[in-house]
Structure formats: structure tokens, C-alpha cells
Amino acid sequence: MMEKVTKLALTSRVMVLVVQLLANFATPDHKPDVFRMPQSEGPKKNGPFPWLDELVLQSLSGLRHWDGEYFLHIASNLYTYENTLAFYPLYPVVVRHVAQACQHLGIPLSRDALILLVAVALNVFIFCKTANVLYKLTQRMFNDHNKSWNAALIFCFNPASIFFSAAYSETFFAFASFSLMLECMRSEKDFRTFRLGAALTGCFVCRSNGLLTLGFPLYFLARHILLSTGSVQRCWQLFKMGLAMLVALGILHTYYFYIYRLYCLPDVKVQHAQHVVDYAKERSYLISGQASVGSPWCGYTLPFPYTYVQSHYWDVGFLRYYKWKQLPNFLLALPMLLFMHWHCYDYIRKLVANTWSKISPSEYQGILKEHISFPFVLHAAVLTLVCTLYVHIQVSTRLLASATPVFYWFAADYMPNTFQLSFRSKAGVLFIWCLTYSLVGTVLFSNNYPWT
Numbered sequence: 001m002m003e004k005v006t007k008l009a010l011t012s013r014v015m016v017l018v019v020q021l022l023a024n025f026a027t028p029d030h031k032p033d034v035f036r037m038p039q040s041e042g043p044k045k046n047g048p049f050p051w052l053d054e055l056v057l058q059s060l061s062g063l064r065h066w067d068g069e070y071f072l073h074i075a076s077n078l079y080t081y082e083n084t085l086a087f088y089p090l091y092p093v094v095v096r097h098v099a100q101a102c103q104h105l106g107i108p109l110s111r112d113a114l115i116l117l118v119a120v121a122l123n124v125f126i127f128c129k130t131a132n133v134l135y136k137l138t139q140r141m142f143n144d145h146n147k148s149w150n151a152a153l154i155f156c157f158n159p160a161s162i163f164f165s166a167a168y169s170e171t172f173f174a175f176a177s178f179s180l181m182l183e184c185m186r187s188e189k190d191f192r193t194f195r196l197g198a199a200l201t202g203c204f205v206c207r208s209n210g211l212l213t214l215g216f217p218l219y220f221l222a223r224h225i226l227l228s229t230g231s232v233q234r235c236w237q238l239f240k241m242g243l244a245m246l247v248a249l250g251i252l253h254t255y256y257f258y259i260y261r262l263y264c265l266p267d268v269k270v271q272h273a274q275h276v277v278d279y280a281k282e283r284s285y286l287i288s289g290q291a292s293v294g295s296p297w298c299g300y301t302l303p304f305p306y307t308y309v310q311s312h313y314w315d316v317g318f319l320r321y322y323k324w325k326q327l328p329n330f331l332l333a334l335p336m337l338l339f340m341h342w343h344c345y346d347y348i349r350k351l352v353a354n355t356w357s358k359i360s361p362s363e364y365q366g367i368l369k370e371h372i373s374f375p376f377v378l379h380a381a382v383l384t385l386v387c388t389l390y391v392h393i394q395v396s397t398r399l400l401a402s403a404t405p406v407f408y409w410f411a412a413d414y415m416p417n418t419f420q421l422s423f424r425s426k427a428g429v430l431f432i433w434c435l436t437y438s439l440v441g442t443v444l445f446s447n448n449y450p451w452t
Contacts, residue, residue, distance in 0.1 A: 001135070001145070001149075002132050002135070005131050005132050005135050005149075005152045006128050006131070006132060008131065008152065008153065008156050009127055009128040009130075009131035009132075009152070009155075009156050010124070010128055011156075012156035012157055012161065013124045013127055013128070013164075013165055016161055016162060016164075016165045016438075016442055017063075017120075017124075017165060019439065019442045019443065019446075020062040020063060020162070020165075020442050020443075020445075020446035021059055021062065021446075023062065023442065023443040023446045023447060024061060024062035024446045024447060027443075027447045028447070029061075029447050029448045030447055030448040030449045031448065032448065032450075034066065034069075035069050035070060035073075035083070035283075036069055037064075037069045037070075037072050037073040037076065038073070038275045038276055038278070038279035039112070039275065040273060040275045046110050047108050047109045047110040047113065047114075048108045049108050049109075052108060052109060052113075053109055053110045053112075053113040056109060056113040056116065056117050057112065057113050057116065060116050060117065060120050062166075062445070062446025062447065063116075063119075063120050063165060063166040063167055063446070064116060064119075064166070064167050065166070065445060065446070065448045066445070066448075066450075067087070067168055068119075068166050068167035068168055070083075070084055070086075070087050071087060071091060071092045071095070071119065071167050071168065071169065072092070072095075072115055072116060072119060072167050074087060074089070074092035074093075074096075075092040075093070075095040075096040075099065075115050075119065076096070076111065076112070076115055077272075077273070077276055078096075079259060079262060079288060080270075080272055080276050080280075080287060080288055081280060081285040081286065081287060081288075082263065082285065082286040082287075082288075082295060082305070082309060082313075083285060083309060083313045085259060085263075085305040085306065085309045086208075086306060086309045086310055086313070086314070087169070088169070088205055088206055088207055088208065088210075088255075089205055089255055090169065090172055090176075090202060090205045090206040091168075091169035091172045091206060092169075094122065094172075095115060095118050095119045095122060095167075096115070098118045098122065099111070099114045099115045099118045102114055102118065116167065119167040120165065120166075120167065123164060123165055123166070123167070123168075123171040123172075124165060126171045126172055126175050127164050127165070127171045129175055130155070130171060130174045130175040130178060131152050131155055131156055132152075133175060133178040133179050133182060134151055134152055134155050134174075134178050134405055134408060135148045135149070135151065135152045136148075136182055137178055137181055137182045137185070137405055138151045138152075138405065138408070138409065138412070140182065140185050141185070141372065141373060141376075141409075142409075146417055147409070147412045147413070148412075150411075150412035150415040151405070151408040151409055151411075151412040152408075153415070154408050154411045154412060154415075154430075154434060155401075155408050157434050157435060157438050158401045158407075158408075158434060158438070159335070159336065159397050159401065159433060159434050159437035159438060159441070159452070160397045160398035160401040160402070160437070160441065160452055161437075161438040161441065161442065162438070162441045162442040162445045162446070162451070163398045163401075163402070163445075163452075164402070166445065168398075169206055169207060170398055170401070170402035171402070172202070172206050173202075173203065173206045173207045173210065173402050173403065174401075174402040174403070175202070176199050176202030176203045176206055176210070177199075177203055177210070177213055177402075177403055177404070178405055179195070179199040179202070180196065180199035180200055180202075180203055180213055180216060180217070181213075181216055181376065181405065183195050183196040183199055184196065184216045184217055184219075184220040185220070185372075193240040193241070193243065193244050194244075196217060196241070196244050197243070197244035197245075197247050197248055200213065200214070200217060200244060200245065200248040201247070201248040201251050201252070203248075204248050204249070204251065204252040205251065205252055205255055207403075208306050209383065209386070209399070209403060212379060212382065212383065213379075214245065215375065215378075215379060216375060216379070217241055217244065217245055218245075219375045220375075221237065221238065221241045221242075223368055224237050225237065225238065226368060227368060227369070256303075256304055259305060260298070260303050262288040262289065263286075263288055263290075263291065263295060263298065263305070264291050264294075264295070264298035264303065265291055266291040268289055268291065269289045270287075270288045270289030271289075272287060272288075272289075295308070296308060297309075314392065316390065316391060316392065317390065318389060318390055319389060321391075321392055321393050326393065329392070329393050329394040329450075330393050332393075332394050332397075332451075332452060333387070333393045333394050333395075333396040333397055333452065335397075335433055335437075336396055336397040336400055336401075336407075337384060337387065337388055337393075337396055339407070339410070339411075340380060340381075340384040340400060340406075340407060340410075341384055341388075343406075343410040344377055344380055344381035344384060344406070345381075347373075347377045348377065348378075348381065351371060351374060355367050355371070373406075373409075376404065376405065376406050376409075377406055379404060379406075380400070380404040380406035380407070383399065383400060383403055383404060384396075384400065387399055387400065394450070394451070394452050395452060396452070397437070397452040398452050411430055414426045414427045414430050415427050415430075437452075
């Protein structure tokens with residue numbers, strides 16, 4: 001079955017790549033006044049075969065727009081501008097080092113072409129791995145091969161499909177999140193501390209909302225302790241899980257210190273390429289290594305830049321996006337938000353109704369064993385609420401599609417057990433929504449038009 005899921009995932013990525021290629025060549029790009037990765041000029045820009053560089057850059061140019069420009073800039077130049085601090089390091093740093101390894105192996109491409117190629121190729125590879133992890137997670141949760149297959153199918157053609165192939169961190173985050181959840185669900189005998197720690201670290205250093213995934217090891221640690229019988233076993237489980245969480249938090253704060261050092265310590269000076277400096281002057285960006293200029297977040301009690309950068313550069317905050325001019329973006333996000341709000345509410349309502357009368361010291365173990373999906377739905381509900389109230393509303397679709405398997409589980413419940421699908425059924429409506437968003441989103445994004 002894993003081979004079948006991999007073939008499905010790879011087929012879906014090939015379809016996205018072909019559609020973006022055709023759309024990008026058929027339609028001229030929109031040119032909004034947004035961040036574009038500054039390009040160096042001169043003889044070093046091209047590799048030994050300029051035509052090969054041009055082929056790669058033109059063929060994949062539809063996958064680098066919007067936030068992709070930031071990730072590619074970080075992969076090429078690291079955190080040179082303050083506004084790049086909104087993007088966590090896992091994806092761009094991995095792309096950077098893999099591209100450097102490819103250069104050392106003698107691959108005849110320029111640095112820019114190689115970074116773009118690696119960024120897309122890694123996402124395609126990790127996407128196939130993520131589809132398999134989602135299948136395993138669903139199977140472990142529900143022990144239903146049909147539902148597991150349908151969940152993987154919906155994932156491969158989800159409404160935010162383009163962002164899992166473009167130079168975005170969605171694929172990496174989905175892989176880290178689903179892997180963490182799978183590790184948390186293992187029995188005490190199969191528990192693997194290193195893999196759990198690695199997955200949790202991946203969540204922390206990939207996306208800001210990765211901190212919410214800390215709730216999964218905490219919940220399942222408490223669950224293991226409450227359901228286990230031996231005190232020695234409890235202590236050992238507590239030690240291993242606690243160690244994994246501490247290491248992950250330590251690595252995250254190492255990144256925070258690196259950023260603080262770059263932007264806040266006056267004795268740190270950074271040499272930047274001239275085209276990076278020129279672009280900073282053109283766009284009035286604060287550049288790293290200029291602590292004398294200063295930034296307000298450096299003086300915070302906890303000097304973490306993310307909230308400040310989001311607020312200062314993108315006006316992200318509580319209900320700040322609730323403006324009439326943003327109505328089209330609200331309509332764009334409405335299907336995902338309505339779907340998630342209703343299903344999370346319905347699950348929690350039924351859970352409370354079924355367990356309220358059973359809550360007692362003698363019954364809690366049975367409740368924990370029976371409702372194992374509760375932390376997943378709670379996590380999805382919190383994310384959906386955050387999307388509704390805080391973030392730029394149009395990103396809700398891709399944020400939820402990459403952060404929680406619950407969307408795929410709820411959606412899989414509507415899918416038929418056979419290949420017979422009626423477009424007038426709920427499954428048909430779901431299928432049309434996913435396919436339409438996937439196709440239209442790929443066409444619009446690849447031509448630099450706003451999408452989710």
C-alpha cells in the first residue's frame with residue numbers, strides 16, 4: 001500500500017508541475033509591488049551552461065512567487081533583512097545546504113538555478129513521504145484501510161496543493177507534524193525518543209505555529225502515565241519524553257539567539273553583497289549587522305522577533321484583517337473555515353454529551369482509551385480559531401492543510417467505499433472544491449496572482 005500511496009503522491013506533484021509550466025508560459029506574470037529576491041549581476045550569475053540555467057529558471061519560475069521569494073532569499077543569503085525573520089529556518093537552511101552539496105558534486109548550474117531546483121525537488125520528495133506518514137497515522141488511529149487511503153487521496157489533491165510543490169515550507173511542516181503525531185501514538189514498547197525529538201524540533205524550527213504541537217507529547221505523556229501501572233515505567237517515560245522536549249526547545253532558542261545576535265548586538269558586523277544592500281536601501285529594509293539602528297523587539301523582555309515583524313510589516317493582529325476590502329479573501333477562505341469550524345464543533349459537542357455523565361475517578365481511563373482523537377481535534381479547533389481571528393484570512397486553507405490531519409480525516413468520512421462518485425453528493429461537492437482550488441490555485445499562483 002505504501003508504494004501505491006507514493007505513486008499517487010508523485011502523480012499529483014507531476015500534475016501540479018505540468019499545470020504551472022503550461023500556465024506560466026501561456027499567461028504573462030502579474031507584477032505586484034512585493035518582495036522579490038534581489039539578483040546579483042555579473043559573470044558569476046550564470047553556470048557553465050547558461051542555457052541550462054535558463055531552462056531551470058523558466059520552467060520552475062511559477063513556483064517561486066510570494067513567500068517563496070523570501071524562502072529562496074534566505075536559502076541564498078540567510079537572514080539579511082528584518083522582514084525575513086517571519087520565516088523560520090528549517091526549509092530554507094536545508095535547501096541551502098543541499099544546494100551547496102550539489103555544487104560540490106559538480107552539478108553544472110548557477111547558484112540561483114540550483115537553489116530553485118533543490119527547493120522544488122525537496123518538496124516533491126518530502127510530499128511523497130508525508131502522504132505515507134498520513135496514511136500510517138490514519139491507519140493507526142482508525143484501523144481502516146479505506147479511510148486511510150481516502151485521507152491520503154485528499155491530501156494529494158488538497159485545496160492548497162500548489163503550496164506543497166512551490167518554494168514554501170508547507171510540505172516540510174506537514175511531514176514534521178504528522179511524523180510527531182505518529183510517534184506520539186506509539187505504544188510504550190515502540191516509543192522512539194530520538195524520532196519524536198527530531199519531529200518536534202522540525203515543527204519548532206519550521207513554522208511559528210509549530211509551538212502548538214508541543215501539546216501532543218505533553219498530552220500523550222500524561223496519557224501514558226495515567227494508563228500505565230508501574231512507577232518505574234512512568235519515571236522512565238517521563239524522563240525520555242521530557243528530554244526530547246527540552247532538546248527541541250533548546251534548538252529553537254539557539255535559533256532565537258542567532259537572530260538576536262544578528263540584529264541586536266552592537267559588536268556584530270555583517271558583510272553583505274552589494275545587490276543585497278542596494279535592495280535594502282530601495283525598499284527601506286532594516287539590514288542585519290546594524291544594531292545601532294535598532295529595532296523595538298530587541299528591547300523586549302523576551303526578545304522574540306516574530307510577533308513584531310508580523311505586526312510591523314504585514315499588520316497581523318487580532319481582527320486587523322476584518323475590513324470590507326478584504327471580503328474577497330474571506331470568501332476564498334470560507335470553505336475551509338466553515339468545514340473545520342463545523343466538524344470540530346460537532347465532534348466536541350458529541351464528545352461532551354457522551355462523556356459528561358461518565359466523568360469520575362473510576363472511568364477516566366476508559367474515556368482516555370476511547371477518545372484518542374480528542375487532542376487532534378482540539379489542536380485543529382485552536383488553529384481554526386487563530387486563522388479566523390488573527391492571521392491574514394486567505395492563508396487559512398494552506399495553514400490548516402499543512403498543520404493538521406483532522407481536515408483529511410473529516411473529509412475522508414464523506415468519500416464512498418467504491419470508486420463510484422456522484423457529483424451531487426457531499427463527496428462530489430468535496431471533490432469539486434478540492435480539484436477546483438487545486439487547479440485554479442496553481443494557475444493563479446504560478447502567474448503571481450494572489451491565492452491562499
